[in-house]
Amino acid sequence: MTEQVAIGIAGVGKIARDQHLPAIAGHPGFKLIAGASRNARIDGVHNYQNVEDMLKAEPLVQAVSLCAPPQVRFAQARAALAAGKHVMLEKPPGASVTEVDVLAGLARQNQCTLFASWHSRHAPGVEAARAWLAEKAITAVNVQWKEDVRRWHPGQDWIWQPGGLGVFDPGINALSIMTRILPHTFFLKSAELFVPANRHNPIAANLDFSDALGTPIRAEFDWRHGPVELWQIEVITRDGVLRLAQGGKFLQIDAEVVDIGPEREYPSLYDRFFDLISTNASDVDVGPLQHVADAMLLGKRHEVEVFEE
Ligand code: NAP
16 A cells, blocks of 8 residues: 555535545545546546546546445445445445445455444544443433434435435434444334425434343434534433533533543544555444334334425
8 A cells, every 4th residue: 555545535515525525635644636426526636427437537546435325325335346446435334234235245355445434433422431331330321313404404305315314314323323332232122203294204213222131222313403403312320321412522421521632523534444444454334224224124104294495
């Protein structure tokens, strides 16, 4: 591997511009050399309409970061892996659980790195919460992940289409943290999904999980909330209550606020991608997506009022 990894980015929209482009620009290990997007252009690099054209025209690209909606993730990732490129997947890593397993197999076959990224796991409070909870006896978990869909997803039709996850698009961030910090594997017992009469995917969901010890774990996701978002996980233990709030940027244990340092989710994701490439490793955890699939399997659907932008 050369000192800097030449990288291309695909799907230049909100998250690519807000987070990926600045994180790549600030990372000494990566050099952005190309973009692939049907409409958008990135200044200062070569731009292509799609991943296939980029791969054909840019043999020096070593890695590709995929930031389009999940419905097109598999085809883009397959093309990049088949061309021998390392691939980073935005969350969720696919539109189905099994297609991500297939990608992991392709990565192994082609000796490439595949990184299924979960940006919320890189929030500054997550590892501290995991460490504190590791030996604790947990009696209950309450999760609230609520925001205003009109504020966070204006004009994004794909979130309402099959594979777009609806309220699980943000909710999967909570699931990615829960699966990281809770010491025991948990599983869905029942779910209620609230689906607008004119849409395919839920606008809200209530999920009841448990683990082998019978711990009650409740998660409520809602897109009809505002104006201030509520992204918090509360874990009640015999030794005190842990509260991870603001999506993982704030950690409190009982009355004490824990100093966890600044937020640097996306720089940290690119650190991880660079380390994985450097060590010929992959990191593919479908756990959070599996919980969403389970909710779609078990969930009782309730029709709610139509949603218009
Ligand atoms: P977005 O802005 O709606 O989409 C990103 C770009 O993907 C679009 O601008 C579009 O660019 C391209 N695209 C859209 N549909 C496509 C299609 N059918 N085929 C090929 N390209 C397509 O969405 P986003 O908010 O950036 O989210 C993208 C992914 O990042 C999602 O998986 C989301 O969960 C994740 N994410 C989003 C956020 C956030 O705050 N928005 C945060 C973290 C993670 P062109 O029209 O130029 O092709």
